[in-house]
Amino acid sequence: MTTTIATTVQERLERAHDAARGVGLLPDAAKADALRAIADAIEAATPQIVAANADDLARGRENGLSDGLLDRLRLDAARVAALASAVRDVAALPDPVGRVLEERTLPNGVALQKVSVPFGVVGSIYEARPNVTVDIAALALRSGNAVVLRGGTAAQSTNAALVDVMRDALAEFGVDPEAIQTVDDFGRDGAHALMQARGLVDVLVPRGSAELIETVVTQSAVPVIETGAGVVHIVLDSSAPLEWAEQIVVNAKVQRPSVCNAVETVLVLRDAAERLIPPVAAALQDAGVTIHGDDEVRALVADALPATDADWATEHMSLDLSMRVVDDLDEALAHIRRYSTHHTESIVTADDARAERFLAEVDSAVVMANASTRFTDGGEFGFGAEVGISTQKLHARGPMGLPELTSTKWLARGSGQIRA
Amino acid sequence: MTTTIATTVQERLERAHDAARGVGLLPDAAKADALRAIADAIEAATPQIVAANADDLARGRENGLSDGLLDRLRLDAARVAALASAVRDVAALPDPVGRVLEERTLPNGVALQKVSVPFGVVGSIYEARPNVTVDIAALALRSGNAVVLRGGTAAQSTNAALVDVMRDALAEFGVDPEAIQTVDDFGRDGAHALMQARGLVDVLVPRGSAELIETVVTQSAVPVIETGAGVVHIVLDSSAPLEWAEQIVVNAKVQRPSVCNAVETVLVLRDAAERLIPPVAAALQDAGVTIHGDDEVRALVADALPATDADWATEHMSLDLSMRVVDDLDEALAHIRRYSTHHTESIVTADDARAERFLAEVDSAVVMANASTRFTDGGEFGFGAEVGISTQKLHARGPMGLPELTSTKWLARGSGQIRA
Numbered sequence: 001m002t003t004t005i006a007t008t009v010q011e012r013l014e015r016a017h018d019a020a021r022g023v024g025l026l027p028d029a030a031k032a033d034a035l036r037a038i039a040d041a042i043e044a045a046t047p048q049i050v051a052a053n054a055d056d057l058a059r060g061r062e063n064g065l066s067d068g069l070l071d072r073l074r075l076d077a078a079r080v081a082a083l084a085s086a087v088r089d090v091a092a093l094p095d096p097v098g099r100v101l102e103e104r105t106l107p108n109g110v111a112l113q114k115v116s117v118p119f120g121v122v123g124s125i126y127e128a129r130p131n132v133t134v135d136i137a138a139l140a141l142r143s144g145n146a147v148v149l150r151g152g153t154a155a156q157s158t159n160a161a162l163v164d165v166m167r168d169a170l171a172e173f174g175v176d177p178e179a180i181q182t183v184d185d186f187g188r189d190g191a192h193a194l195m196q197a198r199g200l201v202d203v204l205v206p207r208g209s210a211e212l213i214e215t216v217v218t219q220s221a222v223p224v225i226e227t228g229a230g231v232v233h234i235v236l237d238s239s240a241p242l243e244w245a246e247q248i249v250v251n252a253k254v255q256r257p258s259v260c261n262a263v264e265t266v267l268v269l270r271d272a273a274e275r276l277i278p279p280v281a282a283a284l285q286d287a288g289v290t291i292h293g294d295d296e297v298r299a300l301v302a303d304a305l306p307a308t309d310a311d312w313a314t315e316h317m318s319l320d321l322s323m324r325v326v327d328d329l330d331e332a333l334a335h336i337r338r339y340s341t342h343h344t345e346s347i348v349t350a351d352d353a354r355a356e357r358f359l360a361e362v363d364s365a366v367v368m369a370n371a372s373t374r375f376t377d378g379g380e381f382g383f384g385a386e387v388g389i390s391t392q393k394l395h396a397r398g399p400m401g402l403p404e405l406t407s408t409k410w411l412a413r414g415s416g417q418i419r420a
Numbered sequence: 421m422t423t424t425i426a427t428t429v430q431e432r433l434e435r436a437h438d439a440a441r442g443v444g445l446l447p448d449a450a451k452a453d454a455l456r457a458i459a460d461a462i463e464a465a466t467p468q469i470v471a472a473n474a475d476d477l478a479r480g481r482e483n484g485l486s487d488g489l490l491d492r493l494r495l496d497a498a499r500v501a502a503l504a505s506a507v508r509d510v511a512a513l514p515d516p517v518g519r520v521l522e523e524r525t526l527p528n529g530v531a532l533q534k535v536s537v538p539f540g541v542v543g544s545i546y547e548a549r550p551n552v553t554v555d556i557a558a559l560a561l562r563s564g565n566a567v568v569l570r571g572g573t574a575a576q577s578t579n580a581a582l583v584d585v586m587r588d589a590l591a592e593f594g595v596d597p598e599a600i601q602t603v604d605d606f607g608r609d610g611a612h613a614l615m616q617a618r619g620l621v622d623v624l625v626p627r628g629s630a631e632l633i634e635t636v637v638t639q640s641a642v643p644v645i646e647t648g649a650g651v652v653h654i655v656l657d658s659s660a661p662l663e664w665a666e667q668i669v670v671n672a673k674v675q676r677p678s679v680c681n682a683v684e685t686v687l688v689l690r691d692a693a694e695r696l697i698p699p700v701a702a703a704l705q706d707a708g709v710t711i712h713g714d715d716e717v718r719a720l721v722a723d724a725l726p727a728t729d730a731d732w733a734t735e736h737m738s739l740d741l742s743m744r745v746v747d748d749l750d751e752a753l754a755h756i757r758r759y760s761t762h763h764t765e766s767i768v769t770a771d772d773a774r775a776e777r778f779l780a781e782v783d784s785a786v787v788m789a790n791a792s793t794r795f796t797d798g799g800e801f802g803f804g805a806e807v808g809i810s811t812q813k814l815h816a817r818g819p820m821g822l823p824e825l826t827s828t829k830w831l832a833r834g835s836g837q838i839r840a
Binding site for chain 1: 537637663671838
């Protein structure tokens with residue numbers, strides 16, 4: 001069976017909107033089984049998906065994509081199997097729809113319930129990696145939503161193949177395939193239509209570079225959940241135990257430097273600088289980290305580069321780390337206020353009062369004491385899947401699981417009550 | 421004491437942002453007492469407020485404002501006392517900040533807590549009625565937020581007087597007066613700056629006409645909570661008891677026709693049309709309602725006007741009501757999908773299965789069976805105060821109380837844990 005996708009953007013958005021009704025009313029088991037059917041279909045279509053991916057890779061090479069980007073773009077049989085496996089993991093999660101979040105009976109006898117419902121249509125605008133195509137579609141469907149995808153042009157052939165396979169699998173399973181749409185083939189017009197589709201698309205989740213997210217946030221008339229960059233800080237307090245300081249900073253920088261929860265700047269209180277900076281810096285340098293330090297740091301660390309003003313605001317995404325000595329906790333908090341992207345910050349301290357002050361005063365999605373910033377992650381938090389890490393304050397903040405892809409509605413059951 | 425407000429929009433937004441930190445950390449009692457100080461100050465300043473209002477009224481008369489608008493604009497001593505009393509009611513509400521919404525301990529021992537925190541800075545763009553100035557400021561402060569106000573030019577002198585009184589009261593009480601800002605004196609530039617103030621303003625709540633809300637939603641780069649218009653429907657099912665049908669429809673239309681939860685369209689299933697329409701229409705007409713009906717309705721109701729296509733999409737805000745006969749529940753649901761603004765819909769029925777189908781399938785903020793749509797209200801829901809009624813699906817949906825003016829953050833307390 002091959003499903004036929006509509007020819008205009010508007011028609012695709014309308015079909016997604018219509019399909020959302022049916023998908024939103026599916027029972028738990030039907031949604032889970034539909035996802036398992038998609039996973040099976042993806043595995044069965046491995047040759048076609050890898051072939052489509054080869055086209056993208058060839059075009060990428062012609063266009064001079066870096067080896068790193070080509071690797072992010074590449075799908076081989078093992079990676080396709082991993083995609084299918086991720087879909088099965090999402091299928092196994094509990095249904096986020098239909099939870100009763102609040103209940104109250106009014107004095108007049110009207111029974112109120114606030115229940116979780118699907119958003120309706122989730123849109124996503126994202127970049128290179130084709131796994132996002134499958135991830136977002138699976139998460140949206142598991143939470144009873146239709147989805148409209150706009151992936152990067154670099155992965156266009158792969159994404160088209162994946163969308164075809166998923167739509168066909170839905171149709172074969174008996175779910176309206178119009179619940180999965182792509183607007184990739186309309187280029188910038190597709191992205192623009194998606195951002196202006198108020199009334200047809202209920203929420204947009206951009207994923208990718210800071211520039212992409214900034215564009216979507218500022219241009220979209222559809223409500224956006226911002227998943228932002230991480231200029232993440234760790235503060236080493238006067239009382240920080242050396243062992244914790246060393247292992248937390250190294251882990252937060254080195255374990256996976258290219259992700260948003262990796263630390264970018266370490267702030268060391270002056271009265272601990274001589275005790276902590278030389279061994280922490282040595283451990284970092286042993287792990288291949290280049291330190292960008294202020295004058296006081298450079299006096300203590302051989303081979304540290306001078307930190308520029310730009311460094312403090314930079315998400316390095318690499319084995320580079322900015323380090324600064326501050327007078328006290330006040331100055332550390334002021335530095336964080338100025339440069340943080342409000343993703344994750346952590347303090348290393350043996351002083352409970354200072355830890356609690358830091359937890360109370362830092363205005364970030366996740367604020368930690370004595371733990372690696374790498375824990376800001378839906379999987380680590382036990383959500384079973386991650387939609388993204390929200391850095392905005394509306395609707396969702398921090399790692400988002402399936403429940404964050406639902407809205408609510410109030411149900412009122414009466415017996416003829418009227419307002420006095 | 422007289423506080424001095426900054427001279428530029430940017431400076432005011434920055435001062436609000438800075439003040440938000442202190443306000444956000446105030447304990448419950450301090451926030452409540454600060455509001456009581458504001459209420460006292462408003463009452464004490466009654467003569468100045470009424471005098472400023474007289475200027476607005478005089479200008480309004482010159483500009484040809486209708487009697488209705490002039491009445492909405494007018495503040496006399498009794499209305500000022502009511503403003504102060506509303507502030508005291510907000511002071512008496514429980515603190516929405518610091519609630520622990522979720523707790524979990526990771527296998528590695530890191531203790532996670534999701535707690536409610538203030539947004540930071542709440543912006544509001546609204547129209548004529550000066551009571552919104554005080555309402556929004558009180559609700560924002562009670563939930564630990566700073567506030568930036570942009571009221572209608574018609575109420576400019578009144579709003580300026582109210583903002584002065586509230587700022588002075590805060591300063592006298594020992595809370596940073598910069599937590600209350602207005603950008604009224606910058607005209608359209610003020611509204612524009614507020615909508616573009618990402619990073620300084622955390623959320624915008626527009627209140628007013630559909631045009632105003634549409635403008636803010638489409639132009640704002642700051643996240644918006646949309647409080648929308650209500651094209652509200654009541655369906656009279658085949659099995660609807662006449663008494664319920666009559667009292668619910670009359671109450672929903674007549675009790676207060678100018679508000680968003682008043683009914684605009686009644687859809688009657690054909691097999692109940694002859695039984696229900698004549699008595700329901702008579703009761704409505706006795707209460708002064710003009711019925712706009714389709715042909716079948718007009719055959720049953722003397723003096724019904726013909727309903728135009730525009731009627732189905734119109735929020736009358738008056739004693740006008742559109743009425744249509746539909747084939748069955750499917751057609752009623754299709755009509756609602758096409759014309760509803762997703763605010764509130766209700767069905768009158770004695771058939772539980774149909775009630776549950778309606779509750780499940782209608783995609784509105786509040787869906788009712790056998791109750792008046794006038795119950796969609798923060799006060800009626802028992803929230804103690806109402807920030808507005810959200811018709812969007814992100815963050816808040818339906819009547820919003822103080823908790824909807826908070827965001828969340830995750831706190832993580834560890835003892836040196838790193839990610840494996």
